[in-house]
Amino acid sequence: xxVDTRQTPAPPTDDELRTLDAHWRAANYLSxxxxxxxxNPLLTEPLRPEHVKxxxxxxxxxSPGLNLVHTHLNRVVKARGLxxxxxxxxxxxxxxxxxNSWLEGSYSQTYPDVSRDAEGxxxxxxxxxxxxxxxxxxxxxxxxxxxxGGELGYSLSHAYGAALDNPDLLVACVIGDGEAxxxxxxxxxxxxxFLDPVHDGAVLPILHLxxxxxxxxxxLARLPEPELDAxxxxxxxSPIHVSGDDPMSVxxxxxxxxxxxxERIELIQRTAREEGATQRAxxxxxxxxxxxxxxxxxxxxxLPVEGTWRAHQVPLSAVRDNPEHLRQLEAWxxxxxxxxxxxxxxxPRPDVLACIPDGTRRLGATPHANxxxxxxxxxxxxxxxxxxxxxxxxxxxxEPTRVLGDLLEHVMLATGGRxxxxxxxxxxxxxxxxxAVFDASGKAWQAGTLTVDEHLDRHGRVMEILSEHTCxxxxxxxxxxxxxxxxxxYEAFVHIVDSMVNQxxxxxxxxxxxxxxxxxxxxNYLLTSHVWRQDHNGFSHQDPGFIDHVxxxxxxxxxxxxxPDANTLLSVADHALRSRDYVNVIVAGKxxxxxxxxxxxARAHCARGAGIxxxxxxxxxxxxxxxxxxCAGDVPTQEVLAAAQLLRRHLPDLAVRVVNVVDIAxxxxxEEHPHGMHDSEYDALxxxxxxxxxxxxxxxxxxxxxxxxxxxHQNLHVRGYKEIGTTTTxxxxxxxxxxxxxxxxxxxxxxxxxxxxxxxxVRQQMEDTRLRHHAWIRSHGTDLxxxxxxxxxx
Numbered sequence: 001x002x003v004d005t006r007q008t009p010a011p012p013t014d015d016e017l018r019t020l021d022a023h024w025r026a027a028n029y030l031s032x033x034x035x036x037x038x039x040n041p042l043l044t045e046p047l048r049p050e051h052v053k054x055x056x057x058x059x060x061x062x063s064p065g066l067n068l069v070h071t072h073l074n075r076v077v078k079a080r081g082l083x084x085x086x087x088x089x090x091x092x093x094x095x096x097x098x099x100n101s102w103l104e105g106s107y108s109q110t111y112p113d114v115s116r117d118a119e120g121x122x123x124x125x126x127x128x129x130x131x132x133x134x135x136x137x138x139x140x141x142x143x144x145x146x147x148x149g150g151e152l153g154y155s156l157s158h159a160y161g162a163a164l165d166n167p168d169l170l171v172a173c174v175i176g177d178g179e180a181x182x183x184x185x186x187x188x189x190x191x192x193x194f195l196d197p198v199h200d201g202a203v204l205p206i207l208h209l210x211x212x213x214x215x216x217x218x219x220l221a222r223l224p225e226p227e228l229d230a231x232x233x234x235x236x237x238s239p240i241h242v243s244g245d246d247p248m249s250v251x252x253x254x255x256x257x258x259x260x261x262x263e264r265i266e267l268i269q270r271t272a273r274e275e276g277a278t279q280r281a282x283x284x285x286x287x288x289x290x291x292x293x294x295x296x297x298x299x300x301x302x303l304p305v306e307g308t309w310r311a312h313q314v315p316l317s318a319v320r321d322n323p324e325h326l327r328q329l330e331a332w333x334x335x336x337x338x339x340x341x342x343x344x345x346x347x348p349r350p351d352v353l354a355c356i357p358d359g360t361r362r363l364g365a366t367p368h369a370n371x372x373x374x375x376x377x378x379x380x381x382x383x384x385x386x387x388x389x390x391x392x393x394x395x396x397x398x399e400p401t402r403v404l405g406d407l408l409e410h411v412m413l414a415t416g417g418r419x420x421x422x423x424x425x426x427x428x429x430x431x432x433x434x435x436a437v438f439d440a441s442g443k444a445w446q447a448g449t450l451t452v453d454e455h456l457d458r459h460g461r462v463m464e465i466l467s468e469h470t471c472x473x474x475x476x477x478x479x480x481x482x483x484x485x486x487x488x489x490y491e492a493f494v495h496i497v498d499s500m501v502n503q504x505x506x507x508x509x510x511x512x513x514x515x516x517x518x519x520x521x522x523x524n525y526l527l528t529s530h531v532w533r534q535d536h537n538g539f540s541h542q543d544p545g546f547i548d549h550v551x552x553x554x555x556x557x558x559x560x561x562x563x564p565d566a567n568t569l570l571s572v573a574d575h576a577l578r579s580r581d582y583v584n585v586i587v588a589g590k591x592x593x594x595x596x597x598x599x600x601x602a603r604a605h606c607a608r609g610a611g612i613x614x615x616x617x618x619x620x621x622x623x624x625x626x627x628x629x630x631c632a633g634d635v636p637t638q639e640v641l642a643a644a645q646l647l648r649r650h651l652p653d654l655a656v657r658v659v660n661v662v663d664i665a666x667x668x669x670x671e672e673h674p675h676g677m678h679d680s681e682y683d684a685l686x687x688x689x690x691x692x693x694x695x696x697x698x699x700x701x702x703x704x705x706x707x708x709x710x711x712x713h714q715n716l717h718v719r720g721y722k723e724i725g726t727t728t729t730x731x732x733x734x735x736x737x738x739x740x741x742x743x744x745x746x747x748x749x750x751x752x753x754x755x756x757x758x759x760x761x762v763r764q765q766m767e768d769t770r771l772r773h774h775a776w777i778r779s780h781g782t783d784l785x786x787x788x789x790x791x792x793x794x
Contacts (some may be wrong), residue, residue: 008080019352036316058314059136060314068288069086074356085144089156092137105362106143155179156173159205164201173204190235192281202268204285214312214313242288243290293308371483381410397592400569400634422486425488426466426471441457490528522582522584532721534725536727562633563606571602605662615794629695630661640744643748664702687712700719746766
């Protein structure tokens with residue numbers, strides 16, 4: 001946001017304040033109407049019970065404050081010629097944001113049947129929280145929104161994500177009483193230490209304290225103002241306080257606060273951009289205190305309502321049955337003097353529209369809230385440039401994520417001028433072997449530095465903070481406003497954002513059904529430091545369950561990939577970074593891993609999603625396999641190949657097929673997931689009647705759940721993580737969970753008809769080796785030499 005101080009507007013005159021109040025009253029009227037009315041939108045006749053909805057749903061308490069903010073944002077955006085977007089944090093504030101969108105005309109542009117007249121007003125009212133209508137909270141259907149209002153905690157991190165690399169954008173963020181108490185919101189106050197005043201836009205937090213949550217007082221609202229002021233200053237902000245319940249006084253104070261905040265922002269940006277200032281900025285924050293349910297009923301049934309928790313949802317709950325409630329509702333609606341706000345046709349009068357900006361500067365029409373309109377293709381290189389050479393499977397090994405890091409360095413360099421790619425993660429970029437990116441961009445950092453620090457950069461585009469919530473919020477805000485990114489995380493701790501990814505998946509699923517929402521870049525997770533190689537950190541770091549969580553969600557949106565080596569990781573990452581409107585979960589190791597496929601083979605294998613590795617098995621064209629060894633994940637793949645090698649050595653007549661699965665959704669039926677296999681394809685791969693021993697990266701029951709409808713499901717035996725972990729050797733982790741090569745050979749012997757007797761000696765050897773392993777690691781602290789030094793001999 002660049003503000004020309006020569007054009008800084010004067011404080012509003014009394015007449016301008018009158019028009020601001022008219023806009024605010026109109027928005028309040030429309031908010032109440034959405035909660036209550038089915039018809040008679042302009043009160044052209046006395047209010048009757050049949051004019052009221054049979055079920056009253058919605059949230060009034062926060063709406064007057066949100067309407068006040070929207071009114072005053074309109075004023076400064078119009079007066080200063082700003083590009084702005086607003087993140088509406090207070091949960092179910094849908095009535096207010098919908099009302100303002102309708103007033104400014106962006107709602108009618110998006111939904112022409114909801115016209116800006118009496119007929120459209122009736123539709124606006126009737127559809128709210130009504131079957132076949134729109135939700136009660138700010139949702140994807142709401143023009144100008146990038147933030148789902150149904151769950152609290154993420155507004156401020158979303159706002160900072162939207163501001164990153166958007167130097168001319170003002171991002172206002174309204175934070176409600178309840179949201180301010182959440183852990184994610186508390187951590188996100190520290191985002192100001194990562195905001196670059198040269199290349200990023202400005203975030204203006206507006207902490208709206210109306211005193212209560214659903215039924216309890218709000219913590220920050222009960223703090224004395226000096227204590228709250230000190231808290232916010234401690235976060236590194238410069239507070240501006242506005243409070244009161246007299247509308248005209250609050251309008252005057254809010255206008256002054258907005259002007260003050262924007263002039264402080266202009267000074268911060270100008271001194272950084274033109275004068276080279278490097279000291280950390282103390283960005284303004286507005287603290288707005290107004291009564292909950294302001295301008296609503298003061299008392300209902302003898303109990304106080306306005307300014308109390310009773311105003312939270314529907315203050316008058318029995319309007320259809322209680323004549324006194326009906327009378328109060330009509331008096332409440334008429335208190336806004338709708339005849340002064342709307343003409344006979346229901347169109348807003350000029351005074352109401354005086355503060356509204358034009359065109360795409362309207363908050364409901366900004367392209368920054370429909371980020372796909374601004375999205376550019378990511379400049380990805382040819383993969384051969386970074387692929388590892390594979391002359392023979394298993395001959396060499398690489399750290400897959402380190403190889404990917406070289407590709408990400410290229411992406412960082414290629415986007416250095418346009419600045420539309422970010423890598424985020426909780427303090428783990430180097431730990432996850434992605435440190436090559438530091439040769440292209442340092443780590444964003446605006447706080448103090450020491451001589452021992454490495455890679456800190458005021459203008460960096462690698463984002464590290466030890467709050468998964470904040471990382472997720474940053475990246476979501478960044479993607480939703482039209483940019484690209486990748487979230488790198490330890491596998492066990494990505495669970496911290498389970499609920500956040502739920503909301504993003506729901507957002508994507510909804511937007512796919514809204515033709516006016518342009519597709520955005522996918523949310524890409526790279527999960528590494530995974531369960532099988534957290535032997536040094538132990539049980540606390542061992543949890544592969546994020547895959548289960550994601551695969552429970554909307555199948556048209558979610559994708560999960562388990563590349564077994566470096567080249568397949570490159571292929572999967574290239575696909576994910578090019579994709580739109582998905583949540584892609586990629587699980588890949590950072591430890592040395594055998595190279596199994598050439599780049600050409602990796603591309604073909606990843607395109608299939610699952611396939612036979614004929615070089616690894618012993619079947620031929622003359623007969624069907626006796627057993628299928630299947631695997632998904634890097635460590636399970638190695639164990640399956642080691643088991644196949646043992647079977648070739650000890651049971652050379654056994655026909656073994658090896659199947660590797662990269663795209664885990666391929667196991668689903670095609671009617672359940674876009675990537676699922678038809679039954680005929682699945683049966684050809686896994687057979688209908690042969691034992692299938694499946695070594696899987698995560699919890700084994702997921703594979704059963706995905707394949708339970710398949711013909712051969714009764715023959716499927718899955719090995720995976722059984723929630724048994726500790727600090728131990730790498731191979732002991734797989735032994736403890738019965739995923740090791742020796743256990744897999746024993747499974748084959750147990751399940752192939754006729755082998756139990758014929759191969760009893762081999763089975764005993766496998767069991768003896770497992771016992772020897774236990775004794776060895778307790779004596780030597782390392783894995784058996786034949787395991788530690790194992791190589792593929794196919």
